Amino acid sequence: MISPKIQDALNAQINAEFWSAYLYLSMGMHFEAEGRTGIANWFRIQFKEEQAHAEIFINYLLSRGGRVELKAIEAVPTTWESPLAAFEATLEHEEKVTAMINALYALAEQEHDYATRGKLDWFVAEQVEEEETAQNLIDRLKLVGDNGLALFMLDQELATRVYNQPAPLAAE
Ligand code: MG
Numbered sequence: 001m002i003s004p005k006i007q008d009a010l011n012a013q014i015n016a017e018f019w020s021a022y023l024y025l026s027m028g029m030h031f032e033a034e035g036r037t038g039i040a041n042w043f044r045i046q047f048k049e050e051q052a053h054a055e056i057f058i059n060y061l062l063s064r065g066g067r068v069e070l071k072a073i074e075a076v077p078t079t080w081e082s083p084l085a086a087f088e089a090t091l092e093h094e095e096k097v098t099a100m101i102n103a104l105y106a107l108a109e110q111e112h113d114y115a116t117r118g119k120l121d122w123f124v125a126e127q128v129e130e131e132e133t134a135q136n137l138i139d140r141l142k143l144v145g146d147n148g149l150a151l152f153m154l155d156q157e158l159a160t161r162v163y164n165q166p167a168p169l170a171a172e
Helices: 004-033 037-063 083-110 114-144 148-158
Strands: none
Touching: 004 037, 004 083, 037 083, 037 114, 037 148, 083 114, 114 148
16 A cells, blocks of 8 residues: 555646646647647647656556545646747756656655655656757757748658657556
């Protein structure tokens, strides 16, 4: 049986993953409306990944005999000044998620819940990737500046991103 403290923290994390999903879906809608369909595609795949993250935690909590509590998802922003602004907001948000995962990891250690700690290992590595990807796109958008052709080409590239089910879900 899972401790009430860990259960609460996992439920908060499930909510945070759904909020992330909502944020990236909103970014996808925004860029779709702006005609940046490649960037929109990138964010819509990010939306699916975040939903999968929530599902991984849901399945895990259920497997431990815990109770999943789906809380209200707070509203997200609806517009961004530029692709650069959206990716900067993405990085800032992912840094917050990393801090949450780290706090959850510390709590699992404190509670001697090594199963939860082990489950979090994949998320620790995933957060490194999320931050690296956002930073990489920020760097490239800064290089692109206001060069329309370069931005068009980057948009074309991001249009090729496809969804891959995260490993912990695929394994279940
Ligand atoms: Mg996530």
